[in-house]
Amino acid sequence: MRLRLVPKETSWDFFSKAKLTLGISGFLMVLALVSFVIQGLNYGIDFRGGTTIRTESPQPVVVAEYRAAMEALELGDVSITEVFDPSFGPDENVAMVRIQAQDGEEAVTNETIQRVEEALLALDPQMTFPSVESVGPKVSGELIQTAIIAVVLAIAAVLVYIWLRFEWQFALGAVAALVHDVVLTIGIFSELQIRFDLAIIAALLTIVGYSLNDTVVVFDRVRENLRKYKKRDLKEVLNLSINETLSRTVMTSVTTLLALISLFVLGGDVIRGFVFAMIWGVIVGTYSSVFVASAILLVLGVKRDWSKPDNTSGNQFGAVDP
Known part of the structure; x- marks a missing residue:
């Protein structure tokens, strides 16, 4: 049938x-x-500008925990994605944290970036931040x-x-x-x-x-x-x-x-x-x-x-x- x-x-x-x-x-x-x-x-980071912080840790990435830590900072649009790569070893767990530019600011300030890093380090003290990249309003x-x-x-x-x-x-x-x-x-x-x-x-x-x-x-x-x-x-x-x-x-x-x-x-x-x-x-x-x-x-x-x-x-x- x-x-x-x-x-x-x-x-x-x-x-x-x-x-x-x-x-x-x-x-x-x-x-x-x-x-x-x-x-x-409601433009996202791609169109409003912002900063991408790359994190690396020996501990597995738990996106929900990362997001909870970011929500406490009240930074608006924050995107968190885990990065997968066959070349990564078992102790290489990488994530990308993207933060939109705040109202009245052309880019995410160093103070904001430091707050984000401190909040993530509270989750995992072994976490490192290999790169920080910003997208300006012109781009x-x-x-x-x-x-x-x-x-x-x-x-x-x-x-x-x-x-x-x-x-x-x-x-x-x-x-x-x-x-x-x-x-x-x-x-x-x-x-x-x-x-x-x-x-x-x-x-x-x-x-x-x-x-x-x-x-x-x-x-x-x-x-x-x-x-x-x-x-x-x-x-x-x-x-x-x-x-x-x-x-x-x-x-x-x-x-x-x-x-x-x-x-x-x-x-x-x-x-x-x-x-x-x-x-x-x-x-x-x-x-x-x-x-x-x-x-x-x-x-x-x-x-x-x-x-x-x-x-x-x-x-x-x-x-x-x-």
């Missing part, structure tokens, strides 16, 4: 309330932008700029790819869905004030790829059905295509979410922000591939030029493989 999350055959009308779904998406995007303008993001500003460029270039590359693979209407629909996903993800991080660092940028780029994959699967079926049902209305073809790919879309999203939720619960604080971004991205990405990308395509329409052979019908670059 095979597991099915949706019936084998469905005939749901995904565009009966297209104006409502697009309106909700637009409203949520406006809220996200307003939250971003008013509250901003952090460059990281923000680079991160923005990376996301914009990823979306631009998607626009070109879909334009070549399908037609410009498909490209605009896909890019609208990606912008929708990225804006809502940034909005939820702004609203909840979850720490925003380079790992979240990696999550945004992953979300772009995931959402694009879902959208391309639907658009491929749309193109096939446009050739197969030449006299059907575009709305009917879109509904048929989404229903035919719905089982695959839901199964992919649910299995991905199962893994992500497990990581969110069991993975620890270090990756929790990244995993939360991925969970949110999978949800809004699945939604946008059905209710945003396809709805935009319905609004723009598709040129159906049946004078061309089937393998390039309605698409001058139809022979280009993904």
